[in-house]
Amino acid sequence: LRNELIQSEKMASIGQVASWITHQIRNYLGRILMNAAILHPQTIEGGVYKAHQDMLVAINEMDRMVTDLLDYSRTLKLHFAPLNLNASLASLLEPIYKEISEKITVEHNFAPDLPQVYADVFKLEQALNNVLKNAVEAMVNGGKLSVSTAVGPKEGFITVEIQDTGEGIASEDIQSVLRPFFTTKQKGTGLGMAMASRIVEAHGGEVQLKSQVGVGTSVIFILPISRRKNRNE
Numbered sequence: 493l494r495n496e497l498i499q500s501e502k503m504a505s506i507g508q509v510a511s512w513i514t515h516q517i518r519n520y521l522g523r524i525l526m527n528a529a530i531l532h533p534q535t536i537e538g539g540v541y542k543a544h545q546d547m548l549v550a551i552n553e554m555d556r557m558v559t560d561l562l563d564y565s566r567t568l569k570l571h572f573a574p575l576n577l578n579a580s581l582a583s584l585l586e587p588i589y590k591e592i593s594e595k596i597t598v599e600h601n602f603a604p605d606l607p608q609v610y611a612d613v614f615k616l617e618q619a620l621n622n623v624l625k626n627a628v629e630a631m632v633n634g635g636k637l638s639v640s641t642a643v644g645p646k647e648g649f650i651t652v653e654i655q656d657t658g659e660g661i662a663s664e665d666i667q668s669v670l671r672p673f674f675t676t677k678q679k680g681t682g683l684g685m686a687m688a689s690r691i692v693e694a695h696g697g698e699v700q701l702k703s704q705v706g707v708g709t710s711v712i713f714i715l716p717i718s719r720r721k722n723r724n725e
């Protein structure tokens with residue numbers, strides 16, 4: 493128990509340092525970005541323009557990474573309210589419809605009798621969005637995104653399933669997907685699924701993964717309808 497306490501204190505202080513550093517970096521990035529925008533070259537000829545564009549892209553990517561890290565290093569505080577997940581999912585799908593290629597089709601199957609869940613709307617939508625983004629990113633050559641909700645599988649719980657027919661996850665990687673910083677993407681932070689599973693667990697729920705290389709992936713959230721205590725509280 494003593495070792496566990498030391499370990500958790502250590503993690504808390506690492507978290508504080510990480511959050512302080514990322515906070516500072518974000519401020520500097522903001523300044524760099526502002527000045528880079530002012531120094532926009534007037535001519536689109538030659539290497540200067542290209543260098544400037546590259547710089548802006550790099551700064552924006554770095555800002556996104558640092559923002560994700562800052563978000564992940566913060567302790568999760570949930571503000572519970574009744575939430576209609578069917579409506580949430582429908583509104584999360586809207587921007588996705590606009591940005592995906594014609595090669596991706598979207599299908600949804602929402603349980604009409606889905607009860608409202610007691611949840612943090614902002615956080616749970618963030619978790620769902622992280623999963624939806626991965627699904628789309630896994631289907632570079634097209635495919636089908638299926639989103640469904642259901643009552644169950646046990647009394648007092650509901651299920652959300654986000655399924656894609658993308659590249660799938662290698663069986664040796666399945667265990668790692670929910671861990672922070674695991675990524676197979678060139679510009680990934682590896683924090684999307686770690687954050688999603690932390691959010692779901694803080695709600696007293698669980699995340700299940702099913703995947704097969706070349707066939708697709710299914711991410712399942714099982715969430716309690718009413719608020720319950722969990723080990724992170």
Ligand code: ADP
Pocket residue numbers: 622626627630656658659660661669674675676677679680681682683684685686709
């Ligand atoms: P990131 O998207 O930044 O890589 P995530 O935590 O969101 O980080 O995902 C971690 C890794 O899990 C991804 O890099 C990918 O290898 C794998 N993964 C997650 N979702 C899917 C999916 N739907 N299909 C295939 N691989 C996935």
Ligand code: MG
Pocket residue numbers: 622625626684685
């Ligand atoms: Mg991701």
